[in-house]
Amino acid sequence: MAADFLNIMPFTLLFLLLNMRFSSGLLGFGDTYKRQLSMELNPGLNSSIPPGVNLLHIRSLGNDDTLHFLLCNLGSPTLLLVHTNSTSSSIQVDWPEFLAGNTSGSLRVVPENAVLHSNALVLVRLWEYDDLNDTADPQEVPVSSFLPPYQLESFQWEPLNNSTLDPQAHTVRLCGGDGSPAFSNGSFCLQLSAFGSGGREAGWPGLLHNANSSQVRVWLQGVRPRAAHSRFLLELHALGQPYGLARVEVLQSIDDEYTPSIFTVSQWLATPSNVSSPVLGFVEWKPVAYRRPDPIFTDATPCHHSSPVAVGGALSSGLALAFYGAGAPATGLNISYGLAGEPFYNTTNYLSWSMLAGIGDPPVDSFSPLVLAIMAVGLGTPLLLLLLGGVFVCVRRRSLAEGQAYSPIN
Numbered sequence: 001m002a003a004d005f006l007n008i009m010p011f012t013l014l015f016l017l018l019n020m021r022f023s024s025g026l027l028g029f030g031d032t033y034k035r036q037l038s039m040e041l042n043p044g045l046n047s048s049i050p051p052g053v054n055l056l057h058i059r060s061l062g063n064d065d066t067l068h069f070l071l072c073n074l075g076s077p078t079l080l081l082v083h084t085n086s087t088s089s090s091i092q093v094d095w096p097e098f099l100a101g102n103t104s105g106s107l108r109v110v111p112e113n114a115v116l117h118s119n120a121l122v123l124v125r126l127w128e129y130d131d132l133n134d135t136a137d138p139q140e141v142p143v144s145s146f147l148p149p150y151q152l153e154s155f156q157w158e159p160l161n162n163s164t165l166d167p168q169a170h171t172v173r174l175c176g177g178d179g180s181p182a183f184s185n186g187s188f189c190l191q192l193s194a195f196g197s198g199g200r201e202a203g204w205p206g207l208l209h210n211a212n213s214s215q216v217r218v219w220l221q222g223v224r225p226r227a228a229h230s231r232f233l234l235e236l237h238a239l240g241q242p243y244g245l246a247r248v249e250v251l252q253s254i255d256d257e258y259t260p261s262i263f264t265v266s267q268w269l270a271t272p273s274n275v276s277s278p279v280l281g282f283v284e285w286k287p288v289a290y291r292r293p294d295p296i297f298t299d300a301t302p303c304h305h306s307s308p309v310a311v312g313g314a315l316s317s318g319l320a321l322a323f324y325g326a327g328a329p330a331t332g333l334n335i336s337y338g339l340a341g342e343p344f345y346n347t348t349n350y351l352s353w354s355m356l357a358g359i360g361d362p363p364v365d366s367f368s369p370l371v372l373a374i375m376a377v378g379l380g381t382p383l384l385l386l387l388l389g390g391v392f393v394c395v396r397r398r399s400l401a402e403g404q405a406y407s408p409i410n
């Protein structure tokens with residue numbers, strides 16, 4: 001009997017374990033938290049002032065809180081995310097000062113004591129280097145191989161208007177260029193998508209999102225490379241109150257169903273630096289970019305991030321300056337695209353990369369039902385066989401023993 005029990009034990013344990021994974025998987029799908037989204041352009045702008053600058057505000061209303069997403073085409077493209085504990089907080093802009101471009105404190109979220117947390121993500125520079133030795137490692141490349149970076153601050157950005165805004169899908173597109181010959185037939189673009197509920201975008205990298213996050217996709221299209229072996233880096237800066245984005249954590253996964261061949265996810269987290277306390281805000285991405293708008297497997301190219309460092313100097317973002325004021329501390333990192341031996345940018349003249357920005361814990365993929373089914377069959381079958389084998393041996397032993405009991409002793 002004891003042997004039988006021992007035989008059943010591992011199977012039961014595995015069953016329980018799988019069940020647990022299943023229910024957490026189901027919980028992932030059953031992420032039912034919803035928010036109501038609304039978009040407005042240039043909140044509070046007196047129509048007698050010609051804008052020239054566009055500020056998009058997406059209000060994401062929860063049960064007892066509000067998320068404000070702001071995107072502006074003033075200076076470096078910036079996503080500002082403000083979390084309040086009120087359902088009636090609003091944006092207050094001192095437009096004449098805001099339009100002047102260098103005035104701190106001209107954009108506020110009121111009431112100010114309702115603000116729990118804020119983060120700004122600034123796209124600062126696009127670096128290009130000539131990867132002559134094909135290392136795809138910016139650390140290995142001599143400084144002389146770097147071309148003058150594109151300062152996104154001084155790009156001419158298209159207006160945010162009805163043709164770039166989709167109030168139903170809650171997306172907005174912002175494209176620009178620096179007017180140089182390289183950009184004569186190309187542009188640097190980003191698309192912001194806000195989400196009212198959990199889900200996953202259909203195309204790769206298929207990042208999982210929840211109602212507390214938004215997605216930013218950036219892409220470089222048709223821009224002429226300035227070197228024979230051009231590869232690119234994107235420099236990102238981040239600010240935050242009370243905590244900025246500090247450390248980057250890389251999580252492993254065994255499931256690449258939604259992002260083929262990618263088994264990690266990187267999270268740039270806003271937490272009090274030295275305590276394992278709750279995450280207030282995050283930027284999350286999978287280390288992969290794509291060389292075509294409709295990629296197939298071979299169009300994927302890995303990307304790497306540098307360690308976040310404190311960055312000083314003047315803020316290149318009008319929006320961040322308006323909200324945080326001058327002198328606010330910022331951290332920065334570079335995302336570099338490509339892998340040694342892989343095609344250079346010139347093969348497609350296209351590069352696309354996506355990230356998620358939000359509050360609270362970043363959404364993390366749990367095992368998908370398909371993978372769970374495979375695991376259950378793969379692990380369950382041998383165990384079942386073992387179990388049956390054990391039972392068989394037991395039964396046989398017992399009947400043998402019983403047989404022996406009745407056999408005459410010499």
Ligand SMILES: *[C@@H]1O[C@H](CO)[C@@H](O)[C@H](O)[C@H]1NC(C)=O
Binds near residue numbers: 046047048
């Ligand atoms: C716009 O500003 C002008 C001058 O400051 C003021 O007279 C006018 O009432 C304002 N219009 C609106 C709609 O606020």
Ligand SMILES: *[C@@H]1O[C@H](CO)[C@@H](O)[C@H](O)[C@H]1NC(C)=O
Binds near residue numbers: 100101102
């Ligand atoms: C920036 O601020 C300074 C000092 O307040 C002012 O002299 C300058 O004209 C401003 N620049 C712009 C572009 O508004």
Ligand SMILES: *[C@@H]1O[C@H](CO)[C@@H](O)[C@H](O)[C@H]1NC(C)=O
Binds near residue numbers: 085086113114116
């Ligand atoms: C919101 O937060 C502020 C400060 O953190 C606090 O004073 C206020 O009572 C909070 N309001 C609610 C409704 O929780």
Ligand SMILES: *[C@@H]1O[C@H](CO)[C@@H](O)[C@H](O)[C@H]1NC(C)=O
Binds near residue numbers: 140141145
């Ligand atoms: C290429 O590699 C050689 C040898 O490692 C090195 O001396 C040289 O500086 C590298 N050149 C470039 C442009 O990376």
Ligand SMILES: *[C@@H]1O[C@H](CO)[C@@H](O)[C@H](O)[C@H]1NC(C)=O
Binds near residue numbers: 158160162163164
């Ligand atoms: C809207 O923006 C697009 C590009 O962003 C531009 O081509 C178009 O002229 C703009 N329309 C108006 C009415 O400003």
Ligand SMILES: *[C@@H]1O[C@H](CO)[C@@H](O)[C@H](O)[C@H]1NC(C)=O
Binds near residue numbers: 041
């Ligand atoms: C956008 O379109 C809506 C109606 O579809 C209109 O009310 C609004 O004024 C337009 N906004 C701009 C900036 O053109």
Ligand SMILES: *[C@@H]1O[C@H](CO)[C@@H](O)[C@H](O)[C@H]1NC(C)=O
Binds near residue numbers: 184185222
């Ligand atoms: C711009 O792109 C189009 C289509 O991609 C191409 O037909 C055209 O020749 C390009 N023009 C220049 C100046 O590169």
Ligand SMILES: *[C@@H]1O[C@H](CO)[C@@H](O)[C@H](O)[C@H]1NC(C)=O
Binds near residue numbers: 031062210212360361
């Ligand atoms: C989103 O934020 C709200 C309010 O902070 C929280 O109650 C909810 O659990 C969060 N949802 C997810 C999926 O993290």
Ligand SMILES: *[C@@H]1O[C@H](CO)[C@@H](O)[C@H](O)[C@H]1NC(C)=O
Binds near residue numbers: 228229344346347348
């Ligand atoms: C890209 O550049 C490399 C190195 O200069 C060259 O060998 C290759 O032919 C170029 N590819 C295209 C499609 O222009």
Ligand SMILES: *[C@@H]1O[C@H](CO)[C@@H](O)[C@H](O)[C@H]1NC(C)=O
Binds near residue numbers: 274275
């Ligand atoms: C965290 O850092 C602060 C100052 O940076 C220090 O005073 C505090 O003791 C640290 N806490 C822990 C748990 O290390």
Ligand SMILES: *[C@@H]1O[C@H](CO)[C@@H](O)[C@H](O)[C@H]1NC(C)=O
Binds near residue numbers: 146235306311332334
């Ligand atoms: C990004 O890379 C460039 C070129 O190597 C470097 O000059 C810059 O300091 C880097 N920025 C950050 C934030 O690491």
